[in-house]
Amino acid sequence: MAQQLLNAFEKSGGIAAGLREPPAVRPKFSGQPGDIVAQAEALFRQQRALTVAQLMTFHAQQGGTLSPSEAMAALLAAEWNLDGAAWDELMPRDAYVTGGDLWDRHDRAAERARGGDEQAKVQVRRLLEAIKPAVFDDLTDIDPRHGYVPLELLEGWLSSTLNAKYGPMKLERAAGLLQIEGHQYTNEELPPVSPGCLAFLGYYNHDPEFFKPPSERRPKGDVPSTKEEKPSARGRWPSGASRWRPSGPSRSGRTSLPTRPAASAWSTPTTASRAAGSSPPTRPSPSRSPAGGRTRRSSSRIRSPVLAACSRSVAGSSPSMSASARRTRR
Known part of the structure; x- marks a missing residue:
């Protein structure tokens, strides 16, 4: 063992020539040159991050001839998603709808959806399905002092x-x-x-x-209410x-509780490769x-x-x- 360690050094004390430069490792991909979805999967699973520019460079290296618009059409049809401030980061659906920053992704997609981006609208729906924002009917211990109540x-x-x-x-x-x-x-x-x-x-x-x-004051002669009755x-x-519920045409739109400084969203991946689970938003402490x-x-x-x-x-x-x-x- 000691001799193997010494072999990594020259007699002058420097590192051996074979170890001075890191080895050139090229991603191993054995798919078809035009299979852009498989190429995106291989790159994303290897480095857990992928941009459109990186994918198109790799696609050209493999001999692919798809244009960026054709590549994006194939990826979006396979339920890939765009994210990031520049809207150029690629994520498969199972990774996009899991994790602890779902509301941040939702905000970025919702902002673009308001501008008419159809893909962003699709992604907003996917995220809301994963987050499952709490509504008042789902909360059994709601207190007006809770910070998430608008x-x-x-x-x-x-x-x-x-x-x-x-x-x-x-x-x-x-x-x-x-x-x-x-x-x-x-x-x-x-x-x-x-x-x-x-x-x-x-x-x-x-x-x-x-x-x-x-x-509460009760009329004389009334039977006192039991603990179960009140x-x-x-x-x-x-x-x-x-x-209590708000009345009027805006009633349904005011019963959700998506206020994120007080209620965060977390979704964990399931065993299925494309499925995603979710947990309800956490409640802030009423002592705060x-x-x-x-x-x-x-x-x-x-x-x-x-x-x-x-x-x-x-x-x-x-x-x-x-x-x-x-x-x-x-």
Whole structure:
């Protein structure tokens, strides 16, 4: 073994002449010169990346005579896909619809599809079939505090439920908090909104146990509802939000949840050479604010009409609340 290692060096200490230059390795391809699809497969499987220019160079070296347009027509018919900023990267379907950057590929294809690119439209459909974006009907534990819930849906839900008697609600995410649009969270004066909306802002931004919906009042003589018949006070707002749906002609278009900073897509390849599996988008942690990923602020550090209104509401519904229950969890 030692002698074999020494053979790699000359007596002067330099590397032997046969090892100074890397060997010239040419890709082995035994297919037909005009089989552009087989050539693309061979190159892509070897280096896991392929551009149109690289393929056409290799095709010419093999004696092929196809033009770039003829080559692309054959590849697209075999379900190959284009990608990349210059739209010149080639990927077979099984590689294109698997991996962890499906939304990035979707965005690039969707941008070109909006410009009328028919191939890009086909690729958008393929990616959406692999990603399977979650819709509200598929989510059993949706919470209005989850960052992937679009702000316009929160506004619609509040406007038609908690704030129905006061008018439409307009919200914004600023400084890591959900706020009424155009009004600082700590301002003493707020536009006319219902006490329920103020309580919900505290619930969203701070402690869901302290800022929970008040207990429902029942007429005397009514039989109390069981736990199976109604959700707990803490779960009343999430369950109400999950049951609510926007009305009107745009209803179906507003129920998908493709917001990617909060929900990423990952698809793993299956054993079949052309099949692709998928996993649902991951949910962001509810302990994180959807605006910039900041941790929710402690309610004890903020003085605002929201805290004042909610404190009176909670204190009135629970006169025996202990001091420990009033402390906001950090």
